[in-house]
Amino acid sequence: xxxxxxxxxxxxxxxxxxxxxxxxxxxxxxxxxxxxxxxxxxxxxxxxxxxxxxxxxxxxxxxxxxxxxxxxxxxxxxxxxxxxxxxxxxxxxxxxxxxxxxxxxxxxxxxxxxxxxxxxxxxxxxxxxxxxxxxxxxxxxxxxxxxxxxxxxxxxxxxxxxxxxxxxxxxxxxxxxxxxxxxxxxxxxxxxxxxxxxxxxxxxxxxxxxxxxxxxxxxxxxxxxxxxxxxxxxxxxxxxxxxxxxxxxxxxxxxxxxxxxxxxxxxxxxxxxxxxxxxxxxxxxxxxxxxxxxx
Ligand code: AMP
Numbered sequence: 001x002x003x004x005x006x007x008x009x010x011x012x013x014x015x016x017x018x019x020x021x022x023x024x025x026x027x028x029x030x031x032x033x034x035x036x037x038x039x040x041x042x043x044x045x046x047x048x049x050x051x052x053x054x055x056x057x058x059x060x061x062x063x064x065x066x067x068x069x070x071x072x073x074x075x076x077x078x079x080x081x082x083x084x085x086x087x088x089x090x091x092x093x094x095x096x097x098x099x100x101x102x103x104x105x106x107x108x109x110x111x112x113x114x115x116x117x118x119x120x121x122x123x124x125x126x127x128x129x130x131x132x133x134x135x136x137x138x139x140x141x142x143x144x145x146x147x148x149x150x151x152x153x154x155x156x157x158x159x160x161x162x163x164x165x166x167x168x169x170x171x172x173x174x175x176x177x178x179x180x181x182x183x184x185x186x187x188x189x190x191x192x193x194x195x196x197x198x199x200x201x202x203x204x205x206x207x208x209x210x211x212x213x214x215x216x217x218x219x220x221x222x223x224x225x226x227x228x229x230x231x232x233x234x235x236x237x238x239x240x241x242x243x244x245x246x247x248x249x250x251x252x253x254x255x256x257x258x259x260x261x262x263x264x265x266x267x268x269x270x271x272x273x274x275x276x277x278x279x280x281x282x283x284x285x286x287x288x289x290x291x292x293x294x295x
Pocket of ligand 1: 029030031032036037038040041146147148149150151174175176177178184185186187
């Protein structure tokens with residue numbers, strides 16, 4: 001395993017792997033502070049690809065001015081130990097200037113699907129995501145890139161930019177990994193104290209209520225959203241930012257639900273921490289979320 005810090009070194013290693021060794025490359029982009037959610041992506045990359053690259057880069061352009069960029073958890077030593085165990089070939093952990101050289105001025109914006117949900121609450125967030133993903137794809141030129149359903153809107157944006165900008169990369173989406181409590185794993189869970197962690201289970205409880213209502217025949221999206229809202233309101237430490245009920249592929253708002261896949265997504269503040277989660281209803285070949293034991 002090699003840790004690469006320079007963009008040029010990463011490009012040339014990847015070029016050599018592709019050209020001289022004729023091997024496939026899998027890229028798992030992350031911001032580090034790795035947990036089982038990330039590791040599930042890495043395992044699948046390991047299974048599918050000859051060479052696995054995991055990028056660890058806390059991307060400043062996807063954080064708003066009042067967000068947690070400075071405080072975002074960073075622990076490259078621990079991340080390296082975890083990735084070594086999974087037989088990763090390369091960790092790409094670039095310094096800021098390697099991704100954003102002096103005078104950087106070019107951004108990628110995926111129109112339409114970037115503006116609602118997370119995009120509405122975090123203006124500029126997806127411009128940062130689309131830009132860094134484009135840069136990483138250009139450096140590594142992966143055959144496959146792996147993303148988590150936990151960030152549902154991000155998966156749509158990455159798929160769209162891959163198609164629109166003609167990247168020769170297949171996007172692989174993997175299910176959300178959860179604790180037994182239902183809480184989706186997230187690097188930001190590290191911000192939660194014990195009470196908040198318990199309170200944070202309300203996100204998944206709220207989504208389950210919505211799922212149950214749908215199963216019992218509810219097809220009115222406003223009423224489904226109301227189920228989510230009222231469940232979140234039962235938790236005094238939680239404050240709902242948004243809940244949305246949309247077409248899972250286009251993020252179009254739905255009034256009446258039919259047989260199309262439906263994304264129910266929400267963002268909730270628990271204390272000072274903002275968490276997101278989602279479920280998809282009606283997905284034909286949907287893989288179930290994964291639950292892991294946590295100590
Ligand atoms: P991040 O480090 O938060 O940027 O996440 C890196 C990748 O891991 C993204 O594709 C996320 O969607 C994915 N990811 C984060 N949390 C989870 C989770 N609980 N289950 C599955 N994938 C996840």
